Amino acid sequence: MTRTIMTAGAANPDEASDGRRPASARWLIAGAAALVALILTMGISTMTRLGNDQVVSVPAADSADAGFARDMAVHHQQAVEMAYIIRDRTTDEDVRRLAYDIAQTQANQRGMLLGWLDLWGLPKISSDGYMAWMEGEGHDGHETKSGSLMPGMATRTDIDQLNKARGQAAEVLFLQLLTEHHAGGVTMARACVEQCTVPQERALAKGMVDAQQSEIVLMADMLKERGAAPR
Incomplete structure (x- = not known):
């Protein structure tokens, strides 16, 4: 049902209208991510209570x-x-497919992360604020835009601009914001790979690094096609 909503208007969500390679591989990756999410969650549950x-x-x-x-x-x-914002701001199927993949993958991973906190009996909000866990540095030591909570996150102004944009202008802004967002996410995931002790969580973080770096390359190509570049 979610797939139909995100790709409304496409004749076939697995076929690119401009003749480029179908996006079937991305759908398979999204499905695999959901399966990995289930396996990793079960693994942590088993590890937590034996x-x-x-x-x-x-x-x-x-x-x-x-x-x-x-x-x-x-x-x-x-x-x-x-x-979800860009879904309603453009009819470009490549951008909408990318948005679908990001929404599905990151929603699944978010569910895993929150589920693990529940299994561990830990709060979902830290009294120390964001980024205090990154070894050797506090929040102020990381590259963040003014008004941004964490590395790579868009500001409220960025989100407002995306909500107002339409067509190619919205596509370019979305790709630029997500490139920055992914770069910040990679920084955080790499820190977990180095510092986290739960094997399943470290494996998830490593997968985030690989997937988001790949999407950064893809988005650079998509920006170039639109006469733009990462900010």
Whole structure:
């Protein structure tokens, strides 16, 4: 049902109207991401509770594992929000397919991160604020735009501009904002790969790095096709 909503207006969501390679591979990746999400969540659940009496230690509330889960859930939510905005601002099928992939993948991953916090019995909001978990640096030590919560996140002004844009102007702004958003997400995911201790969470973070770097390259090509470039 979600797929139909995100690709409304397309004759066939798996075929590009300009003759370029079909997007079937991306749909398969999205499905695989959902399956991996289920497997990883089950793995953490098994690791957290081994039988009725034996409970394995879970990350501390101020650990990198908990901090990454909390912050990346917020980071992902904004990407999903922007993906749904662009759906209604353009009829370009390539951009709409990319938005669909981002919305589905990051919504699934966000659910995993919040689910793990529930399994660990940890709060979803940190009293220390965002990014305190990143070793050796506080929030002020990371590259963030004025008014942005975390690395790569769009500001409220950015979101307002995206809401007002239409057609190719909206496409360009979306691709620029998501390029910045992905770059910030990669920085955070790499930190988790280095600092997190839960194997399943580190595996998820590594997958985020690989996938988002690939999409950054794709978005650079899409911007070039529109006579634009990353900001």
